[in-house]
Amino acid sequence: MGLVKQKIVKPTERGKPQPRRGCNELRAALEDADPAGRRQAVREIAQCPDAAASLVSHLKREEDAAVREVILTTLVRLNDPSAVSGLADCLRSEDVALRNEVIETFKQLGSETAPILRSLLADPDPDMRIFVVNILDSERHPEVETWLIDVIERDSHVNVCATAVDLLCEVGTEAAIDPLGRLKARFQSEPYIQFAADLALKRIREV
Numbered sequence: 446m447g448l449v450k451q452k453i454v455k456p457t458e459r460g461k462p463q464p465r466r467g468c469n470e471l472r473a474a475l476e477d478a479d480p481a482g483r484r485q486a487v488r489e490i491a492q493c494p495d496a497a498a499s500l501v502s503h504l505k506r507e508e509d510a511a512v513r514e515v516i517l518t519t520l521v522r523l524n525d526p527s528a529v530s531g532l533a534d535c536l537r538s539e540d541v542a543l544r545n546e547v548i549e550t551f552k553q554l555g556s557e558t559a560p561i562l563r564s565l566l567a568d569p570d571p572d573m574r575i576f577v578v579n580i581l582d583s584e585r586h587p588e589v590e591t592w593l594i595d596v597i598e599r600d601s602h603v604n605v606c607a608t609a610v611d612l613l614c615e616v617g618t619e620a621a622i623d624p625l626g627r628l629k630a631r632f633q634s635e636p637y638i639q640f641a642a643d644l645a646l647k648r649i650r651e652v
Contacts, residue, residue: 465489466489468490468493468494468495471486471489471490471493472490472493472499474486474489474490475487475490475499475503480509480511480512483507483509483512484511484512484515487500487512487515487516487519488515488519491519491522491523496519496523496525497520497523497525497527497528497531498527498528498531500516500519500520500528501520501528501531501532501534501535502531503516504516504517504531504532504535504543505531505534505535505538510542513543513546514546517546517547517549517550520532520550521550521553521554524554524555524557526557529554529557529558529561530561532547532550532551533561533565535547536548536565536573536576537570537573544576548576548579548580551580552580552582556586558580559586559588562577562580562581562586563588563592565577566578566592566595566596571602571604571605574596574600574602574605575604575605575608578593578596578605578608578609578612579608581593581612582612582615589612589616590613590616590617590618590620590621591620593609593612593613593616593617593621594613594620594621594624596609597609597610597613597624597625597627597628598624598627598628603632603635603638606628606632606638607635607637607638607641610625610628610638610641610642610645611641613625613645614641614644614645614648615648617645617648617649618649618652619649621645621649622646622649622650625642625645625646626642626646628642629642629643
């Protein structure tokens, strides 16, 4: 019986570590036609010096929800102050889903968001001011009550004030009592403001 030569099986290329891609290559890969390729590029680019700026820039035009999710979770992990202003710009997007995703991302970021959130409470767009109050709902910044009191004292838009009062109902202290009274006087013809302010005053006085 003749000898049968054993076939030598070479190690699969799949088992070899892939060479690390450079930052320029990864930025180009963010434009890959395949969403899976873009997701992988997002994960890898986190090690690049300008990762946050690149990811925010791409986020504004990314249409795939799964890719956006990876971008946002990566930005939270990076916790880079340079991403904050870019995320704030995304709040102006016409894409409702993106805006909601960015609001949730802001809620997970740290205290470095405080300066820009404070400035956005004076933004000319009332919708932006409402978005910021909704973000503060989770931020619980030490100065959140002061910010909300300033909103109900100065903001002329009823919906912005209503959103602020809703949060004051949760976080307000005696410092908010007089401002809430003045708010009621300013919006005497607005039933919701009257209701929400009374509810906030009742809760504060019961604490």
